Amino acid sequence: MSSSPSPSSSSSSPLEAARARLDAAVARVRFVFAGMRVLSQEPACPHCYTSDELALLRTPDAVLPDSLMRHFFHESPGLIDNFDEVVRRLLPQFAAYLAGGRFSGMGYAQSGLGRVDWRNWPRGQAEAIEEFIEAWWLDFLRDDSSPHAVADVLEVASDMAGRVTPLLALWAAEPRGGRADALLECFVESRLDDLLQDDPTVLGFWCDRQDLVAELQQWLVDHAVDRLTEYGTDDDTIIELLHLTLPRTSR
Known part of the structure; x- marks a missing residue:
């Protein structure tokens, strides 16, 4: 038994x-x-x-x-x-x-x-x-209880890891409607302007990895739009986030 x-x-x-x-x-x-x-x-x-x-x-x-x-x-x-x-x-x-x-x-x-x-x-x-x-x-x-901003923690974690794939996979796997979505909303609101400019420093002022930023942008389009819509994020932010699907000159 x-x-x-x-x-x-x-x-x-x-x-x-x-x-x-x-x-x-x-x-x-x-x-x-x-x-x-x-x-x-x-x-x-x-x-x-x-x-x-x-x-x-x-x-x-x-x-x-x-x-x-x-x-x-x-x-x-x-x-x-x-x-x-x-x-x-x-x-x-x-x-x-x-x-x-x-x-x-x-x-x-x-x-x-x-x-x-x-x-x-x-x-x-x-x-x-x-x-x-x-x-x-x-x-x-x-x-x-963490006092740190999600953008700062992601900078450090992605810098140490040299990649964002496993970090984003862990984020996506967290339950909807709770802290993970609150952090996602905070990250998008604080970094959306940089993301729309394809600015690699969104992952740290030292970062020059355009491939990491492109992966982050695609992940946000694939995962954040639905989650944040369900979470209640304002429509203007969702629309701006969807602009990541457009060429940079059309955003």
Whole structure:
């Protein structure tokens, strides 16, 4: 005879399920990247960082102050010796930092993950990163208490992922009439002018990926129009959104 599900699993809310997935993803990143260190004796500009700060990068699992970690993680790769090593070294702390909601500078610069080709790292590392990004995005989609704007979070998530397809698929799969549609309405209202101009910076001021913007535009036409009409978004916004189907010169 099959066993019945435990009360905790059968009664968990969508947010609790997303939070459990995120916690597991953070733990997976911590495990996969544990013990990483930067091998260079001078991994970054010695005029920008103290010797003690640089020594932390060479010390496996040493916890950096949040501000220092953020500076290293968002540093220009040209100022870092082997930037991939630095990103690997900092990933466990950055993942916990991002998942814990302490990231106050969201969207102010391209992230370390957006500046390295992590999808060509060893399979276990790449899979851990991909799962973390998707789990973090899903948690945001379900968390009414998040202080962050949806456009800012999508910028960070798409920058880290290097693609928007899995993020949009998670968004589309969320139930209608709730937070996911409220976020969708907010995103369209705040970014529609840029979308109508085919402006890639709709996904971050650093973004020059026209292919990502085209995919986002098509997804909005395919999914947002019906959802937002049903949600009660005003007709003018829906009409403007439908203009994405026209050539840019006719919008």
